[in-house]
Amino acid sequence: MKIKTRFAPSPTGYLHVGGARTALYSWLFSRHSGGEFVLRIEDTDLERSSQDAIDAIMDGMNWLNLDWNEGPYFQTKRFDRYNAVIDDMLVQDTAYKCYCSKERLEALREKQMENGEKPRYDGHCRDSQDSHTDDEPCVVRFRNPQEGSVIFDDKIRGPIEFSNQELDDLIIRRTDGSPTYNFCVVVDDWDMEISHVIRGEDHINNTPRQINILKALGAPVPEYAHVSMILGDDGKKLSKRHGAVGVMQYRDDGYLPQALLNYLVRLGWSHGDQEIFSIDEMKEFFTLEAINKSASAFNTEKLQWLNHHYINHMPAEEVAVYLAWHVEQLGIETRNGPELKDIVKLLGERCKTLKEMAESCRYFYEDFSEFDADAAKKHLRPVARQPLEAVRAKLAAISVWTPENVHDAIQGTADELGVGMGKVGMPLRVAVTGAGQSPGMDVTVHAIGQARSLQRIDLALAYIAGREAQA
Structure with missing residues (x-):
């Protein structure tokens, strides 16, 4: 069996972490199996879809290095195909035209809710013998089976069953001639030969409708796997109030894509006790059966820990x-x-x-004219003048500029003056960096460079002289 998965976001907003995880799982499953991965943009919601959102999705996928074999396909460019299938369904009587007015449907809904019933279409036009003109407004509904059940074996959750009596006749084409989301998805999965649909659990209720349409079309039914949602630290659905924004915000905040992918793959999937995974290891070990059924909680501290690991180990x-x-x-x-x-x-x-x-x-890279006030007050005091002058002389005398020679110059100054390294190192740190924190002074001074370091020590000595004059 040829494995083919798809990631099919709606371009109504940014690519968020939940969508990115779904994309990752779909991508990993196809790569694990030597299959193919399709990118599809489900842009049938013309009012809410935007080019900015499409660009954000593409940017996110590219930054995460989740490459695709086909696409991106756009549903809005496939309307002729969808409508051709719907026209054929009308001929085959697996769909029918519905002329019910908006007012009738609203009244039906209100009555059903008053009676404590689940709002659903009552099939008024399903077998209607009323005559209508060709130009009379209508929608097209799918003729859903009225008996039996839809049962599918979810690859994550196990068997799921829906009674057909719970499913009404879904609108598959609106009065303006545009096909609806649930129908477009079915035709796309059929045409693109999708073998496995991996998506969020919010789509579980769409699945029986889509399976029934596929069967009516005589199309193969893919396998389904519905991934649990991601929660915030407070146990509520991840949202903007948790800082959950577009994937590219994580790039802007300084995260490596490798770290984010490693974090996302573990947010609901595991392989023993292993925490760190290379992309190759993810592809080798990933299975749908190892995905957890329960929701996962997003933990920014864990993501930071992983990012720090990757910064130091890549x-x-x-x-x-x-x-x-x-x-x-x-x-x-x-x-x-x-x-x-x-x-x-x-x-x-x-x-x-x-x-x-x-x-x-x-x-x-950049010189400065002022020192951090607190660091200078503490470390660029008159008592620091002699150590700075001495270490400056030794640094100026270095002919081969290496971290080792810089270290020897600093250590030699401390030894000659009979003081601890801190008495030399801290004034030198503030002098060459402008602040009180940096890596080791030997590597820092070496990286800043000889000429620039000497120039900055001179600036620090002038600062100290100014303090001495005011004393």
């Missing part, structure tokens, strides 16, 4: 490619300074996100 050259975007967003010119891969190695242990890393690396 090749620095790869991380630097993603870091470059953040550095560019901050307008930092990196030509006159260390390579970004070196920044990754220097700041990786300290930074949980690439955004934090980009914000922390500015002093490696």
